[in-house]
Amino acid sequence: MNPVQLAWKVLRADRRTQVATLLTAAGVAVATALVLLLASLPFATESRAERALWQEPRYELSTGVAPTIAWSFSVDEIDGRQITRVDIAPLTDGDIALPPGIDRLPEPGELLRSPELAALADSRPPAELADRFAAEPVGVLGDEALRFPEQLVVLVGHTPDTMPANALELTAFGTGDPRPDQLLTLLAGVGLVVLLVPSLVLVASASRLIAARRERRLAALRLAGATPAQVTAMVAAETGIAAVAGGALGVAISPLLHRAATTVPWDGGTWFAHDFVLGPGLVAAIAVTVAVLVVGAAVVGLRRVVSTPLMATGGHTRKPLSGWRLLLVPAALALFFWTLSRANTGDGALPILVALGVLMWSPTVVGPWATSALGGIFVRSWRRPAALLAGRRLRDDPKAAYRASAGVVLAAFAGSMALTLMPSLESEAGYYSQFRDEVLYLDTNEDRAGPIAAAVDDKLARYGLDARASRVDQAELVSGDQYHTATIATCADAERLLAGVGDLPCRDTPAIYVDPALDVADAGVPDASTGSAVPLPADAPVVSTDTAGLLLVDPALWPADAPLLEVNVAVPADERTRETVRTALLAGSGGEQVVSKEMKLGQQDTQLADLRRVTVIGLVTASLLAGVSAAIATAGSVMDRRRTFGALMAAGTPVRTLARALRAEAALPALVSTVGAGALGTAVGVGLFGLVSGSPAVFSPWLAAPVVLGALVALIAASVCAPALRRVRAEPLADE
């Protein structure tokens, strides 16, 4: 009988082996499906990026090849949703290669838009949306040209002279190398560790259900003359059946998981179903790798039986755990922060991910030691039998006791890390502008500013709004060796439009308004060509204000042809008029980038909402996996001691007393370990936040949530011990 036949025979005959095999297969299936999903994320974002290449800002190095198009990119928004706008003008009479999904290049005054934008524009008054593009819709963009199905995107045709001021001249339209979303790729890496480990713990917990029985069977075979290779082959065959079945199931359910993933928004929208498709070679490689890992783990777990079968049949004394294990946490933390310190040296994210993996693995090493120490406290101080039983169990086999909570610990780690990052990132979000919150503005050049302001005023008048466009520019002034940024605007416009400017002592005649703290005596406009400064009119009145840092120069006092740093056209709006003012600015400017507080904050909100959503999904998934594996591990620990428990119950020990002891056994290590994992996760979150910001991290009370969640999951999982004990009671005492 070969090993596979023997494995089949055992599987057909033994009900508990069937249950364990099913659970192992389920764990492998979940692990395989999750890895397939997470592995597909970078490819999915790359697919998105590839479709949206024509929308991406791209700067070409001069190659001597004549440009073929003028191209401009801007973002717009309506009701908090981002609109991507691309303006284009051919620079040649020749054919221009078009990206997939774009049938033709719009002529000047024409536009192509996405189906979602078409529906939205047709459902609202033209002044709120359709007029912004100042062009006639002549077609719809295909799916191949959309970043995501519901994207709001428009391609507006121009002649070269009507293009926005910041237009680029490109040699080709929509070419280049698509790049995967780096944040989502990083999160996929973190998710791989956070979700794969609980999945594998689940597999390990399932195999524990039959570990004692299988170990005795294999030891008996060894004693009967089976070689280590034969025993190893039998275990590989037994686990292989579950691993292959689970792997196949994982591949089979993977499309369902991918389909579910397409509904989760990221970066403003959901996904096309084909975004998550992996090549068959990669799918096979992942499925085989997961199965091989599971079989390999089972074979490695056999080493005791293979080397000393007598010990396995007769029981053994476990070696106490070394206190050296404790050192792993500070060592892992040191490694993590060292890789963070080298994050900017071009090593990429891999060293950080590796260090993160080591850090996430460290509780697995330290957890059993902490469990043993906790057991020791109970053994010394117990007053009730539940505490005695739990304490002795924790002390005697801390690895097994910790195994039940290993998944919960990982979830607590990941959750604490995310919940440290989230409020810190939220604290970073904000709107910083020289303009008041209610002002919409665009940045253009001096030549276009005047015509744009006139065209915007014309639009505003046509839409029946009282608001009018104003020029608010910025320029540099030098006084001695001190450089200052001056705002070039009228006093009335400054009061109306600038942030932090209250009532000013406005004069009827042009003047300079200045914070007395600024030394602007003999200030002039620096002239790079001569190295000297062009002075402001000497007779210009200088009015002191109590507005800190203000240096306001009336446009009438600004020297002709003096350089400007920034040229803005700004219009104040309110809740009711915002969309119409935006339309007037866009239509009047021919598609310049219009900026408003709502749009800036909307973009930040989208990113944070994405992170929050992914965190919640990851945390809930990890918790579910952890809860299931903890439940299986607890059931396994009851099964391991079924004869003892059966005897105790036969002797009158109530199920509830034993259940209480088991619950304590399952929950206590989880409680202690989740607190430790929470602290570790917080430290890692602070470190990761330091990668993207120099600000101090923000700590919220929600940091306690993963720990509470971990403890709750452990308690729920431990609740399976009462049914398991009742099942043991129902079995004959002489079983086994």
Added chain:
Amino acid sequence: MHTEPTPLLTGRGLVKRYGQQHALAGVDIDVSAGEVLAIVGPSGSGKTTLLHVLAGILRADEGRIALDGRRIDQLGEAGRSELRRTEFGFVFQSGMLVAELTAEENVALPLLLGGRDRTTATDAAREWLGRLGLAGKEQRRPGELSGGEAQRVAIARAIAHRPKVIFADEPTGALDTRTGHATVHALIDSARTTNTAVVIVTHDRELAASVPRTVAIRDGAIDQAVPAA
């Protein structure tokens, strides 16, 4: 006038079925206080089932069981558990001690579960371990004891709370003959000091012959062909 002592434990018309098969087919049995009784019979004869039914581990399908004249067969699971915990003691084939607990803790466990405090329970455990010749081995785990020593720990555990009846199911099954007999006699001697009745299920005829009374069982019924010792 000589009067028969009132039986401590009485079973009448005990029937236990597993599907179509009768494990017990109407057994009548009495056990007096302080009496030592061996139940013998071949494998599958129903002797272990009879012990489990008398001890309230299994519920009889028919028949009555009384302890001190009080019906116990009608008790619910909680009542039977309490009865087993307080009035009965158990010794199983391989001790079935809690592997993680020391010998002292294993003996103290039923007392603790019965509501005694730690000091009382551990003092009693040490006393009984000493009586059974295990002084100095209180802190050993079951895995660190010989088979005979482990069974004596099980005996101490069964008797430490001073039950009225100790049920021993094949207590020598995992021991060599000499150790087995010595262990059973340690049980009987201990029980005598507390006037505890002992019901021993065994297939060891030699052992059965060494105890005051033997009941033979075959096919779920008392085997009248084998005279009670």
